[in-house]
Amino acid sequence: MTTTTPTPAAFADAAPAGTLEARIRRHPERFRVMTGDRPTGALHLGHYFGTLHNRVRLQDLGVEVFVLVADYQALTDRDVVERLGATVEGLLLDYLAVGIDPERAVIFNHSAVPALNQLLLPFLSLVSVAELGRNPTVKDEIAHSRQAAVSGLMYTYPVHQAADILFCKGNLVPVGQDQLPHLEMTRTVARRFNERYEQVFPEPEALLSATPLLLGTDGTKMSKSRGNSIALGADADTTARLIKGARTDAERHITYDPEGRPAVSGLVLLAALCLDRDPHAVAEEIGGGGAAALKRTVTEAVNARLAPMRARRAEYAREMGYVRAVLRAGNERANAIADATLGQVREAMGGPV
Numbered sequence: 001m002t003t004t005t006p007t008p009a010a011f012a013d014a015a016p017a018g019t020l021e022a023r024i025r026r027h028p029e030r031f032r033v034m035t036g037d038r039p040t041g042a043l044h045l046g047h048y049f050g051t052l053h054n055r056v057r058l059q060d061l062g063v064e065v066f067v068l069v070a071d072y073q074a075l076t077d078r079d080v081v082e083r084l085g086a087t088v089e090g091l092l093l094d095y096l097a098v099g100i101d102p103e104r105a106v107i108f109n110h111s112a113v114p115a116l117n118q119l120l121l122p123f124l125s126l127v128s129v130a131e132l133g134r135n136p137t138v139k140d141e142i143a144h145s146r147q148a149a150v151s152g153l154m155y156t157y158p159v160h161q162a163a164d165i166l167f168c169k170g171n172l173v174p175v176g177q178d179q180l181p182h183l184e185m186t187r188t189v190a191r192r193f194n195e196r197y198e199q200v201f202p203e204p205e206a207l208l209s210a211t212p213l214l215l216g217t218d219g220t221k222m223s224k225s226r227g228n229s230i231a232l233g234a235d236a237d238t239t240a241r242l243i244k245g246a247r248t249d250a251e252r253h254i255t256y257d258p259e260g261r262p263a264v265s266g267l268v269l270l271a272a273l274c275l276d277r278d279p280h281a282v283a284e285e286i287g288g289g290g291a292a293a294l295k296r297t298v299t300e301a302v303n304a305r306l307a308p309m310r311a312r313r314a315e316y317a318r319e320m321g322y323v324r325a326v327l328r329a330g331n332e333r334a335n336a337i338a339d340a341t342l343g344q345v346r347e348a349m350g351g352p353v
């Protein structure tokens with residue numbers, strides 16, 4: 001089951017009765033959000049408007065939020081040894097900077113929670129090889145992979161992701177479109193486990209972000225691997241330089257037309273999201289000012305929106321002892337929960353598994 005969250009500008013509006021959004025607002029205590037990121041690079045504006053913003057919003061509504069640094073999942077398409085330590089620390093700084101509150105949220109990582117990983121084994125027995133091969137997101141990743149050979153983890157990580165979500169009985173997963181097959185896999189695993197053994201797991205719901213896809217400075221999807229992104233932690237000058245070099249088109253008058261003018265519209269959308277305004281109104285205001293005025297507007301809007309987060313990020317970066325302690329505390333909590341769930345799984349399976 002999937003539902004759409006309002007776009008950021010509409011957050012203040014009432015949620016239509018009966019929708020998932022309305023249920024969350026009425027009973028935030030009934031939901032446990034579970035979500036995470038692969039530590040493969042710095043988080044950027046696409047992450048912020050796509051998911052991070054929504055995590056903080058849910059946290060502030062009173063929903064319990066679990067955030068996973070998916071360090072084992074980062075291994076799916078790597079052929080070489082990469083030390084993840086610095087990337088993981090960067091991710092932690094980004095989480096704290098955007099407002100994830102370690103007093104309320106649990107931040108943890110795969111490799112520190114053995115019982116979570118142990119769930120993968122019984123879960124793998126519940127799915128067929130054919131099902132693993134049919135996952136459209138996995139197929140797409142294989143098609144774009146530069147690996148010499150496809151690893152076993154590439155096919156099985158969606159089941160591992162089911163363990164990420166189910167170990168803590170997460171029932172609400174805010175995701176982008178590409179993650180829906182993984183959520184379906186999670187629901188399948190939960191259902192089959194409950195049917196075969198006994199009722200242990202909820203079937204989590206997806207909360208699909210309605211924020212339109214954010215484009216990078218080259219007019220294609222903003223992505224770490226494409227080198228077209230603006231990192232949350234970048235400084236104001238770097239941001240200005242990246243936006244200055246962004247692609248536009250030959251037409252002077254600025255309009256918002258994502259189909260016909262993707263590059264220009266991507267910049268308009270970025271400014272609009274940062275300003276919490278309607279993109280058509282932003283485009284109209286710039287109008288005949290052309291690409292130069294557009295880029296000025298975008299730069300100012302991005303830098304103004306990110307300034308408080310960047311200041312917080314810099315403060316935390318001076319307190320790395322504290323930042324690491326946040327992860328240690330999150331891992332302790334995650335381990336206690338994972339141990340309890342694994343205990344239930346053992347019992348349901350009827351013996352020492």
Ligand code: TRP
Nearest residue numbers: 034035036037038070073161164
């Ligand atoms: N697959 C997600 C991504 O690539 C990361 C992730 C791992 C995740 N485990 C998760 C997301 C559990 C939501 C829930 O971004």
